[in-house]
Amino acid sequence: MASSDVAVSLENVHKTYRLAEPVYALDGVSLEVPRGSYTAIMGPSGSGKSTLMNLVGCLDTPTEGVVVVDGRDVTALDGSERTALRGEQVGFVFQTFNLMPRLSALENVALPQLFLGVGRAERRERARELLERVGLGDRTDHLPNELSGGQRQRVALARALVNDPALVLADEPSGNLDTETEADVLDLFAEFHDAGTTMVVVTHERHVAERAERIVHLLDGRIERIEELEGVGEPARPDPASGSRPGSAVEPKGADSDDKTRAEDEHE
Amino acid sequence: MRPLEHARLAWRSIRGHKLRSALTTLGVIIGIAAVIAFVTLGASLQAGIVGDISPDDQRNLYGWAAEPETEGGPLAGAQPVVSQDDLEEIEEFDEVSAAYGYATVPTQAVSDGDEQVALGDGLVATGPSYVREGELAEGRSFEAGEREAVLNPAAAEQFEENVTVGDELVVTTVGGGQTTVDVVGITATSEGLSPFEGFEASPRIYVPTDPYYAEGAAGIGFGDGLGGDPGSGSEAEPTDDLRYLAVVVEAQSAEEADVDAARDRAVEYLESEEADASEFVGGGEDLEVTFQTSTELLQQLQDILELLQNFIVGIAAISLLVGSIGIANIMLVSVTERTREIGIMKAVGAQNREVLGLFLAEAVILGVVGAVLGTALGLLAGYLGALYVDLPLVYPLEYVALAILVGILVGVLSGLYPAWRAARTDPIDALRYE
């Protein structure tokens, strides 16, 4: 696969926390995320999902191995270059929403654009538009603590999408949502995916994962297996008993087919 | 990201902690207010004093004797050493146009007919030329040896019906004695006519030293003309023992050479054997005579003022330092408190310099707000002070600009380290921060 078709690639990535005893949060992960693909990441608590997301989102650097985002080797970038890359390319929805407590919903959503130097009026308009899309058009001036958990989640989502990022990373985006809102959020993901955005979503829930094109299963900091799904973007189906395809589990890298040719990145 | 955006965000977080921010700026407010107040007062004082020196005062030398190296304004540590004879001798010199004593005579009251007013120390016994031609609004100066007086407007206005030239007043001394005095002139200003008097306006009556000083100093009151004990009058005749604390020697002109010549001559004489004063000054004696012009005296006064101002500025600087530490401290607390927010901002694309700018902006706003409020408070205090002492108001505008600059500086200095700490926070650690 040509490197321009790859949004993110990880090569033998290790993340080790040196405490009294070393914690191997990630222990030799290799993975390629094609441009415009929709990937779900599943795994038990503590398996390294958030750690992986932080690396892909250029928030963190690996102890060992190479992380390439948008053709650039993240490990070779300095902090400010990583920040720039993150600001332009990545939209992050955190497991804990991470909203600015003193800023209104609208201002929270507009924040990433502030750092890109977008003018105030334009920022606000764009933020309002996104809030309306996540169904919060009537909550723009509320502070985070005046919003429900699900509403905060949606604000965080709107913020992640505001820069039209090429890559959206969502760490358990539906954890706090009722089924109806969850469906709305997942529809929004699908919409962005359809528009060519690369989506990576961490989830514990099978039916959320099944909206993706494939599911990466993590266990103890390693990729246990990669499950390719048919019927991309379809609502949840009955749980396929094993789900895994032979050959995709052990050596995930390069395992995905080239038939997904959503190559052109509209968001440079 | 533009500075305005920084300021906007910073202002939000300042407003988020109103009380804390207010208390933080207090140190800066107090420091700046102190400086501005004293500078305003000082400038007003200076303007008041300098504005009072009249050109024909320039040839007057104001003299007194004190322990060597006594610091202070005119008459500091002065002791009565110069006799009337000494003055008469000095007046004879070619270099000198006039020499006379200066003394305030304590009084109980002054009355115009039935109306009595208190004058306190406002009765000034001195030589006729002390009241200069140009200072008179009306009439003429008194003559030596006559019971005549010149009033200043403040004194004249103390009476219900303004006293004018030709009126006769009765003066009651502390001793209880009474004497009449004819008003022969009114001055144009109520402010002091020489450095001896100080420069603030107050009611004063100028009379000749002969006879008033002699009588006043003798402490037996005025025995003449009003049915007092006639016998006491003779006891009040000037004696050789009568000495002046303060004397005025007038040079022939305001030219520096003439002034210096007069000064040298007077000092030389007073230190010589012939002078009565020589028992206290010159030779091995311990007192030193000083003769200075108003300008020289004012220079001294200004030096003192400056010293005082430097002192206040020093204290204010300490207050500013404390204020800065306060801001730095609160900013550090704020950085720690908002670690998570910093993480969020960085996660969504804020560069280090933007985080730095944000916190720096907050510190600078605190500093500038403190400076502006301090300046306002200081100007108000200076204004009230100047009003109270009755000085012309001078606003030292360059100091206002300086104060704002200092506010910015305080903000930058105290905000730099906390902002730097904030800027280099690792986003991952910050996001994990509980």
Ligand SMILES: Nc1ncnc2c1ncn2[C@@H]1O[C@H](COP(=O)(O)OP(=O)(O)OP(=O)(O)O)[C@@H](O)[C@H]1O
């Ligand atoms: N800063 C850290 N210091 C030490 N250990 C860490 C640190 N961050 C994560 N870990 C460890 O790394 C492992 C993976 O953590 P991670 O947050 O990636 O798990 P996760 O898969 O996201 O779990 P969850 O589903 O509960 O969110 C955990 O065992 C955790 O204890």
Ligand SMILES: [Mg+2]
């Ligand atoms: Mg996690």
